[in-house]
Amino acid sequence: MIRYKIYQNQQKKGLNAGKWFARAVSDETFDLAKLAEHMSKHNSPYSSGVIKGVLTDMVDCIKEL
Template sequence: MIEYDLKKNNNKKNEKAYGKYYAKPHISETVDLDELADHMHGHNSPFSAGTIKGILIDAVTHIKELLLMGKNVKLDNLAIFYISIKNKMGAENADDFTVSKNIEGVRMKARATGDFRSVNLNLDANLKKYGAKKKKSSTTTDTETTTPSGDTGKSESGSTTNPGSGSEGDGLE
């Protein structure tokens, strides 16, 4: 379940968005490597949480090493990690270009791939406003949820349906 907060855009430079409300994900916590390893171990893994953590630490170290060698790293169904260069300013010509004068730094970025692409996440995501009260009916007490495609995530019988209808989202990603 993804909970969201509504935030008012107060940036006057963007006239179309100024004063309008937009959904932002409500993040209740950030899971670190220890918690991720424990979570993975809890899913019937034959490996201990310590072994899983060691593998994750090694993966992080080697992903950084490969990125600094100028390679992209793809973790199927998660992301392609890559390096980008943040330029300070352009040089008038190629001979005037220097790293110290024209480059501010490098950044690691990630682009979703496979199951984590927006089109696939939209099908799996259930959204609920943070702090929303539970709706009560005569037969059930349940929290109403909605997918990015507008489905409520409930069938007429009240059971959860597969969210989404193949919608590509609203373009606000």
């Protein structure tokens, strides 16, 4: 679930001065193993090990870019 925190812009001047906004708040973080385990439980034919392998390869490719 994504939670949001409401805050008011404290600038004195400008387009957004005094306006209210929402920011996403992180409660927990998932490492690749935890994410793979979670994804495998969503009616996936792939095991968490296979998913973790794909995610790990994806991270390696992103680092190359």
